[in-house]
Amino acid sequence: MYxxxxxxxxAAATLTACGAAAGSSDVSxxxxxxxxxxxxxxxAEVPQAIRDRGxxxxxxxxxxxxxxxxxxxxNKTPIxxxxxxxxxxxDVLGLKTQTNVASWENVFVGLDSGKYDAGFTNITxxxxxxxxxxxxxxxLDNVSFEARKGSNWKVxxxxxxxxxxxxxxxxxxxxxLLLDWNAQNVAKGLKPVDVKYFQNSTDYYLALQSGRxxxxxxxxxxxxxxxKSSGQTEIxxxxxxxxxxxxxxxxxxxxxxxxxxxxxxxxxxxxxxDGSYRKVLDRWGLGNEAVPKSVINPPxxxxx
Numbered sequence: 519m520y521x522x523x524x525x526x527x528x529a530a531a532t533l534t535a536c537g538a539a540a541g542s543s544d545v546s547x548x549x550x551x552x553x554x555x556x557x558x559x560x561x562a563e564v565p566q567a568i569r570d571r572g573x574x575x576x577x578x579x580x581x582x583x584x585x586x587x588x589x590x591x592x593n594k595t596p597i598x599x600x601x602x603x604x605x606x607x608x609d610v611l612g613l614k615t616q617t618n619v620a621s622w623e624n625v626f627v628g629l630d631s632g633k634y635d636a637g638f639t640n641i642t643x644x645x646x647x648x649x650x651x652x653x654x655x656x657x658l659d660n661v662s663f664e665a666r667k668g669s670n671w672k673v674x675x676x677x678x679x680x681x682x683x684x685x686x687x688x689x690x691x692x693x694x695l696l697l698d699w700n701a702q703n704v705a706k707g708l709k710p711v712d713v714k715y716f717q718n719s720t721d722y723y724l725a726l727q728s729g730r731x732x733x734x735x736x737x738x739x740x741x742x743x744x745x746k747s748s749g750q751t752e753i754x755x756x757x758x759x760x761x762x763x764x765x766x767x768x769x770x771x772x773x774x775x776x777x778x779x780x781x782x783x784x785x786x787x788x789x790x791x792d793g794s795y796r797k798v799l800d801r802w803g804l805g806n807e808a809v810p811k812s813v814i815n816p817p818x819x820x821x822x
Contacts, residue, residue, distance in 0.1 A: 552602060552794050552797045552798050552801065553609055553794065554606045554609040554610050554788070554794040555610070556610060556611070556612040557610050557788055558612075560610055560784045560788060561611050561612040561781075563780050563781035564611050564613070564781045565778060568635060569612075569613075573613055573616045574604070574611060574613040574614070574636065575633070575634045576616065576617050576618065576635065576636055576638055577618045577619075577628050577633075577636070577638075577639065578596060578600050578604070578617060578620075578625070578637070578639040579619070579620060579621060579622045579625055580596055580619045584743045584802065585598055585739055585740075585742075585803060586598050586600050586739055587601055587640075596619055598802065599804055600640065602798040602801070603786075603789075603795070604617065604636070606785075606789045606794050606795065606798065607770070607782060607786060610788045610789060611781060611785055618634060622639075625641075629773050632776070635776075635778060636771060637770070638770055638771075640739070640768055641653075641771045642759070642767070642769075642819060643655065643767050643815070643819070644819040644821075645817075645819065645820055647771075647818065648774075650773070650774055651771050651773060652772050652774050652775070652778075652779035652814065653767075653770065653772075653779070653815050654772075654783040654812050654813070654814055655767040655769040655770075655786075655812050655814075656768060656769060656770060656795075657768040657799075657804070657807040657808070658758070658765060658767060658806075658807045658809060659759040659766030659767055659768050660738040660756045660757065660758060660759055660766070660806070661692045661695065661735060661736065661737055661738055661756070661757060661758075661759050662735070662738040662741040662742065662753045662757075663679075663684070663734070663735050663753065664726070664735075664741040664744065664745065664751050664753055664754070665732060665733040665734075665751065665753075666750070666751055667750055667751055668752075671732070671733075671754050672755060673733070674755060676700075677703065679696070679699055679700070680703045680710070681708070681709035681710075682711055682732040682733065683712040683714060683731045683732050684696060684712070684713060684714065684731060684732060684733050684734070685713075685714040685725060685726075685731045685733070686713060686714075686715070686735045687715070692735045692737070695761060696711065698761075700713070714730075722736075726751065738756055738759075738804075738806065738807060739802075739804060739807070741753055742803045743803045745803065746802075747803070753806070764819065770782045770786065779814055779815075783813070786812035787812050790811060790812065
């Protein structure tokens with residue numbers, strides 16, 4: 519997703535507060551890691567220098583809330599869906615995972631320099647990024663409308679939000695999508711959306727629980743995990759973070775032309791086939807972001 523998603527996830531540190539007790543045991547590294555088996559023919563595709571080293575140097579940007587990449591209870595071990603998927607890929611390649619943590623901008627600096635082999639950190643495929651990087655997709659890039667459980671309301675298009683009160687974070691891709699939908703509705707004579715903004719992320723969920731808003735539109739990973747851990751809300755609609763004309767996709771990212779993307783792609787398709795991929799997504803409540811297959815360098819978000 520756009521880079522602001524990372525900042526949003528960091529800012530949303532307390533989003534899961536109302537479900538912390540329910541979800542705390544789910545985010546511990548104490549649980550056995552889901553694994554996959556080495557596949558020799560795929561492992562043979564890895565560049566010789568990486569095979570000789572024996573490790574896949576993964577870079578991720580750690581936030582403070584589940585389920586992407588965040589620190590375990592020891593405040594030093596990176597865990598989350600991104601870390602788990604990277605480890606599965608390394609299993610298939612016959613490598614050990616070395617998970618490195620960097621700020622968002624330094625993820626790309628590290629890939630550019632060759633210090634890290636691959637980024638697994640909610641990186642969306644874009645046409646601009648394809649000039650410098652190769653991509654192997656592994657999750658859908660979606661945003662979701664989260665409402666109180668039992669709301670009996672579904673969102674599949676712009677008319678469904680007409681007249682509703684919806685919260686969104688200012689300056690995000692989600693805000694742009696919501697305002698675009700609202701403009702379409704107003705042009706058709708439908709009731710406008712009452713868009714709400716709050717000072718911090720916790721307030722969205724307090725407003726949702728009290729009935730002051732009908733839904734919160736935010737990144738699907740945060741929403742899906744909150745639904746899983748709290749048991750008090752539900753997702754009533756999911757749309758592509760790229761908008762109505764393109765399905766955005768999250769991908770393993772590597773320096774263009776370094777010879778690793780085919781191995782990453784084949785390893786991802788292997789874990790999709792053997793079922794370990796789906797187990798990881800379900801563990802983190804992200805089954806609705808599963809891809810049927812990994813694709814190399816698909817159409818990305820257009821230049822803006």
